[in-house]
Amino acid sequence: MGEFEDMYREVILDHYKNPHGYGLIENADAHAKGQNPLCGDEVTISVKFAADGETIEDIGFEGRGCAISQAATSMLTDIVRGRTATQVAQLPKEELLAEIGIPLTPIRLKCAILGLGVLKVALHESRGTPLPDEWQGLDFG
Amino acid sequence: MAVQAHQTLDALRLRADFPIFEQTFHGKPLTFLDSAASSQKPRQVLDAMTLFYETSYANVHRSVYELAERATQGLEDAREKARAFVNAPSAREIVFVRNATEAINLVAYAWGLKNLGPGDVVLATELEHHSNFVPWQYIARKTGATFRFIPVDGAGELALDDLDRFGNVKVAASGAVSNSLGTINDTPKLAAWAHSRDAILVCDGAQAAPHVRLDVQALGADFVAVSGHKMLGPSGIGFLWGRTELLRAMDPFLLGGHMIRHVGDEETTWGDLPAKFEAGTSPMAEAVGLGAAIDYLEAVGLEAIEAHEHALAAYALERLGEIPGVTLYGPPADRRAGIVSFNVEGAHPHDVAQFLDLDGVCIRAGHHCCQPLMRKLGVTATNRASFYLYNTAEDVDRLAASVLRVKEIHA
Numbered sequence: 365m366g367e368f369e370d371m372y373r374e375v376i377l378d379h380y381k382n383p384h385g386y387g388l389i390e391n392a393d394a395h396a397k398g399q400n401p402l403c404g405d406e407v408t409i410s411v412k413f414a415a416d417g418e419t420i421e422d423i424g425f426e427g428r429g430c431a432i433s434q435a436a437t438s439m440l441t442d443i444v445r446g447r448t449a450t451q452v453a454q455l456p457k458e459e460l461l462a463e464i465g466i467p468l469t470p471i472r473l474k475c476a477i478l479g480l481g482v483l484k485v486a487l488h489e490s491r492g493t494p495l496p497d498e499w500q501g502l503d504f505g
Numbered sequence: 506m507a508v509q510a511h512q513t514l515d516a517l518r519l520r521a522d523f524p525i526f527e528q529t530f531h532g533k534p535l536t537f538l539d540s541a542a543s544s545q546k547p548r549q550v551l552d553a554m555t556l557f558y559e560t561s562y563a564n565v566h567r568s569v570y571e572l573a574e575r576a577t578q579g580l581e582d583a584r585e586k587a588r589a590f591v592n593a594p595s596a597r598e599i600v601f602v603r604n605a606t607e608a609i610n611l612v613a614y615a616w617g618l619k620n621l622g623p624g625d626v627v628l629a630t631e632l633e634h635h636s637n638f639v640p641w642q643y644i645a646r647k648t649g650a651t652f653r654f655i656p657v658d659g660a661g662e663l664a665l666d667d668l669d670r671f672g673n674v675k676v677a678a679s680g681a682v683s684n685s686l687g688t689i690n691d692t693p694k695l696a697a698w699a700h701s702r703d704a705i706l707v708c709d710g711a712q713a714a715p716h717v718r719l720d721v722q723a724l725g726a727d728f729v730a731v732s733g734h735k736m737l738g739p740s741g742i743g744f745l746w747g748r749t750e751l752l753r754a755m756d757p758f759l760l761g762g763h764m765i766r767h768v769g770d771e772e773t774t775w776g777d778l779p780a781k782f783e784a785g786t787s788p789m790a791e792a793v794g795l796g797a798a799i800d801y802l803e804a805v806g807l808e809a810i811e812a813h814e815h816a817l818a819a820y821a822l823e824r825l826g827e828i829p830g831v832t833l834y835g836p837p838a839d840r841r842a843g844i845v846s847f848n849v850e851g852a853h854p855h856d857v858a859q860f861l862d863l864d865g866v867c868i869r870a871g872h873h874c875c876q877p878l879m880r881k882l883g884v885t886a887t888n889r890a891s892f893y894l895y896n897t898a899e900d901v902d903r904l905a906a907s908v909l910r911v912k913e914i915h916a
């Protein structure tokens with residue numbers, strides 16, 4: 365299990381134990397909560413836009429669940445801060461998966477993209493744009 | 506039945522009957538500790554199904570040619586084996602279904618819709634698998650009945666005293682053995698109480714039938730649901746046992762071919778048991794496979810299987826209990842079946858299960874279809890190792906070694 369374990373220790377556990385962007389933002393401009401019904405993982409995300417109403421100035425999350433889901437959401441906050449809502453609404457999951465870096469089975473993939481899915485719900489809702497089909501399957505309550 | 510003197514089984518010898526163990530995973534031997542979800546299949550079961558397809562396959566019933574009669578014989582032989590396996594008074598009380606879930610839905614719809622209404626109480630347990638919880642919650646809502654459940658205590662055992670407080674109970678739904686914690690419930694006590702209130706007891710036997718001698722008459726239940734795939738049989742076959750008088754008084758569940766007596770232009774009358782509940786073409790080869798699985802289990806001996814799994818569960822509780830930061834759930838070893846649920850401090854069950862997989866150790870991680878129970882335990886998920894006749898003490902050692910590594914990684 366050498367390589368997987370090394371990557372897991374270096375990347376995943378670091379974010380899991382010291383998550384970036386942890387804590388919800390008061391008076392957020394966009395907000396959504398979702399869960400993975402398979403394992404009960406939960407993520408809530410809040411977003412604050414800059415004065416232009418488009419650039420993500422700040423993003424915060426809270427959640428509970430496996431290391432993959434929580435670490436991936438932590439990484440996501442680093443990736444999207446400073447980008448525009450339109451860019452992030454179209455962000456392909458591959459960009460996040462590349463950042464995570466470890467091989468993921470289909471079931472763990474759902475853990476990994478939970479935060480991204482919740483963020484897309486928040487951004488599309490705040491923009492009044494429809495959520496793409498690809499993100500509909502997850503149970504965002 | 507005569508008392509058997511210290512019957513034991515040789516798990517290593519039995520393993521040779523299961524082709525699945527001939528391969529490795531991530532370079533490691535397969536340590537399969539997820540039989541409570543679904544068991545592996547011995548060659549005898551696979552061969553019986555292949556032989557049926559190769560020599561005896563045609564649609565059953567209503568055909569006069571010899572091949573179809575052979576197929577019918579295969580299906581009915583399996584029914585008789587299932588009858589004997591659970592000591593049912595009559596083979597017509599054995600209804601073939603897809604699995605225990607379908608068996609319970611059959612009762613919930615066909616008995617529940619006819620017998621429940623406002624003012625009635627439908628009682629499940631907090632330990633229940635969703636399969637014996639959700640159908641009752643749903644049918645109660647549909648009929649205007651009230652849905653309540655018997656709570657579990659901190660050790661994962663049902664609080665069976667003072668049941669009278671639940672009021673006008675018409676049906677109680679309870680598993681014989683908890684799939685999540687391994688708790689062995691006192692079904693005869695619950696059945697006696699239900700009958701004293703003119704209620705029926707619907708028993709989910711899915712976790713009991715593969716592992717202990719399940720005698721429906723000793724159990725005292727009115728319906729018992731069994732899944733074939735958990736007891737060495739194929740997926741897609743299980744059976745419902747029910748009392749003749751209850752099955753006769755019920756309306757049908759699925760309607761169509763084979764379940765009729767006479768189809769008029771305006772109205773149809775139903776066939777006799779068990780045909781009334783077996784609309785459409787039956788899973789014939791699967792039933793034959795289930796029959797072969799029953800033969801296999803009887804040859805090994807249910808008493809020997811129970812003792813073997815009990816020893817493995819006790820050993821697993823001991824080995825996992827030695828690891829600091831491991832929390833064990835459920836009752837003490839002497840009151841549980843071969844199931845051990847646990848959590849590792851600092852590691853979510855999905856992360857634990859993934860690391861164990863890299864060591865070739867298969868466990869289940871999640872809510873085990875028991876969300877009400879998980880809420881009671883105050884967790885979102887647990888890890889669950891479950892044992893069967895092909896598991897050995899070495900499997901438990903590999904589990905413990907792998908859990909220890911996970912603990913170290915997440916420390």
